[in-house]
Amino acid sequence: QQPVQSPQAVILREGEDAVINCSSSKALYSVHWYRQKHGEAPVFLMILLKGGEQMRHEKISASFNEKKQQSSLYLTASQLSYSGTYFCGTEGYAGGTSYGKLTFGQGTILTVHP
Amino acid sequence: DVKVTQSSRYLVKRTGEKVFLECVQDMDHENMFWYRQDPGLGLRLIYFSYDVKMKEKGDIPEGYSVSREKKERFSLILESASTNQTSMYLCASLGGVREQFFGPGTRLTVL
Numbered sequence A: 001q002q003p004v005q006s007p008q009a010v011i012l013r014e015g016e017d018a019v020i021n022c023s024s025s026k027a028l029y030s031v032h033w034y035r036q037k038h039g040e041a042p043v044f045l046m047i048l049l050k051g052g053e054q055m056r057h058e059k060i061s062a063s064f065n066e067k068k069q070q071s072s073l074y075l076t077a078s079q080l081s082y083s084g085t086y087f088c089g090t091e092g093y094a095g096g097t098s099y100g101k102l103t104f105g106q107g108t109i110l111t112v113h114p
Numbered sequence B: 001d002v003k004v005t006q007s008s009r010y011l012v013k014r015t016g017e018k019v020f021l022e023c024v025q026d027m028d029h030e031n032m033f034w035y036r037q038d039p040g041l042g043l044r045l046i047y048f049s050y051d052v053k054m055k056e057k058g059d060i061p062e063g064y065s066v067s068r069e070k071k072e073r074f075s076l077i078l079e080s081a082s083t084n085q086t087s088m089y090l091c092a093s094l095g096g097v098r099e100q101f102f103g104p105g106t107r108l109t110v111l
Helices: none
Strands: A004-005 A009-013 A016-022 A030-035 A042-050 A055-057 A060-064 A070-075 A084-092 A108-113 B004-006 B010-013 B019-025 B031-040 B042-051 B054-057 B065-069 B073-078 B086-093 B100-102 B106-110
Touching: A004 A084, A004 B004, A009 A016, A009 A055, A016 B004, A030 A060, A030 A070, A030 B106, A042 A060, A042 B100, A070 A084, A070 B010, A084 B042, B004 B086, B004 B106, B010 B019, B010 B065, B019 B031, B019 B086, B031 B065, B042 B073, B073 B086
Parallel strands: A009 A108, B010 B106
Antiparallel strands: A004 A016, A016 A070, A030 A042, A030 A084, A055 A060, A060 A070, A084 A108, B004 B019, B019 B073, B031 B042, B031 B086, B042 B054, B065 B073, B086 B100, B086 B106
């Protein structure tokens, strides 16, 4: 079952902050975040592991609440280059190796205006 | 830099045709994945492979098959293309820090 992302879309002006949430109904081992710019391939931002620390990528950070099976992506002082679609990918427990298999959310479209 | 390439950016096929989508990675990665991407549905896993000749079904394998004869190459096969398989197809390989490296995608239209 796919994780649910919210909101579906966000419109910001440069310098504003945003939060994107990712919620799963399954117990999670890790949460991954990717960004896809229009017409391009998704690009890895960061991975959050169970029991791990909050991660950062430039001015983008993320947290992982294992008990609630939720992750949040925080975009601080947004730049024009942050525009794109953000996907969370969740990795559950498979009783062995998951082979890095991810289940992706439906995506959140972020638009940053000057 | 890791490079994942896909054989075509755009492809137009007719209903019932057999379609091959090819993906090649140059980083000696063990695991490779095929996804389809549709608006509002995100990326959905079709098949993945964790070694040469080893494959497993993903979440939406119906109507698809795969082939991995060499480590660097992972092919997606549509045995008999249908209009509901019109989509963007993305291939990825798994790096050492568990990040997936994606190819540029193939936009397939089935008429």
